[in-house]
Amino acid sequence: MSKILVTGGCGYIGIHTIVDLVQNGYEVISVDNNSRSNISILEGAEKIIGKKIKNYVVDLCNLKETETIFEENKDINGIIHFAAYKAVGESVEKPLMYYENNLGSLVNILKCAEKYAVPNFVFSSSCTVYGNPDAIPVTEETPQKPAESPYGATKQMGEVIVTDAVKSSSLQGILLRYFNPVGAHPSVLIGEIPLGRPANLVPAITQTAIGKLPTMQVWGEDYPTRDGSCVRDYIHVCDIAHAHTLALNLLINKKNKVNPEIFNLGTGDGFTVLEVIKAFEKTSGVKLSYSIGPRRAGDVVAIYANNNKAKTxxxxxPAKSLEEMMDSAWKWELTLKNNKTS
Structure with missing residues (x-):
């Protein structure tokens, strides 16, 4: 049984990936400083998998503390690196904080991978690396435009750092560029827990629908799209999680063709913000209170994936439809409310 270190393991995608890894035979340890996550989410994952999850509360920007994880676990066979700040708008306001955290933690975890001879590394990248593409859907070979936000820039730089690191060592790597993860685990024991006002669309929708927020704002109505709002590729978080397990399988079985390999993780369909709102209203039966505001700094106009490489x-x-994504997100929001009132 291979031991895998998941950084950012208490985060939204991290916790779903831990569950998928364990259900596919991997032993998992987690590290998360919980600055942007809730450690209580581990309890839900432990109920799903029927065992405890070993979690280190460590800031990966501290190299000495990070090394203690590897000193205590010298048989780590792979790392999946999620740990990063991810709010586009916040990154525009606080760029240096994003560069320091996202790149510093990545460099430290790669130093440890080299020092402790960890052979396999999966990097959590993003479709933001494409910037505002000239043509969609984007393939893995689509030329990258300048990032529209410091967050996107950290993902572009992160990919360069990982690529240089694997070229200079025996480390094998995969870069997973995913689009917009949404929804929750079918057990409704784990899901997304935004801290403060949500920066992402779907939790903003569900929190408005349930009354946590009085209304929500659609950022921009003058984009050159079907209805003037931005187009994104929304994908169920469990589909994203399983791709990480498959990526590790590929590396461990030495089936990767190049180093690092790159894969887009999206459904291949683009939906506008207003179409997502309508899909939620149809699925939940709840009429949403929203207003149209100005464009938000850092947002690209439209992007969705060509996912043929990941498929082949x-x-x-990817198995879940947009309606299924909205349904699971709404059930998770209802569960959070019930847990709070019970």
Missing amino acids: ELGWL
Whole structure:
């Protein structure tokens, strides 16, 4: 049984990936400083998998503390690196904080991978690396435009750092560029827990629908799209999580063709913000209170994936429809409310 270190393991995608890894035979340890996550989410994951999850509360920007994880676990066979700040708008306001955290933690975890001879590394990247593309859907070979936000820039730089690191060592790497993860685990025991006002669309929708927020804002109505709002590729978080397990399988079985490999993780369909709102209203039966505001700094106009490479080389197939994504997100929001009132 391979031991895998998941950084940012208490985060939204991290916790779903831990569950998928364990259910596919991996032993998992987690590290998270919980600055942007809730450690209580581990309890839900432990109920799903029926065992405890070993979690280190460590800031990866501290190299000495990070090394203690590897000193105590010298048999780590792979790392999945999620740990990063991820709010586009916040990154525009606080760029230096994003560069320091996202890149400093990545450099430290790669130093440890080299020092402790960890052979496999999966990097959590993003479709933000494409900037505002000239043509969509984007493939892995689509030329990268300047990032529209410091967050996107940290993902572009992160990919360069990982690429240089694997070229100079025996480390094998995969860069997973995913689009917009949404929804929750079907058990409704784990899901997204935004800290403060949500920066992402779907939790903003569900929190408005349930009354946590009085109303929500759609950022921009003058984009050159079907209805004037931005177009994104929304994908269920469990589909994203399983792709990480498949990526590790590929590396461990030495089936990667190049180093590092790059895969887009999206459904291949683009939906506007207003279309997502309508899909939620149809699924939940709740009429949403929203207003149209100005464009938000850092947002690209439209992007969705060509996912053929992930399908053919990873054997990955996203299974959930937009309506299923909205339904699971709404059930998770209702569960959070029930847990709070019970």
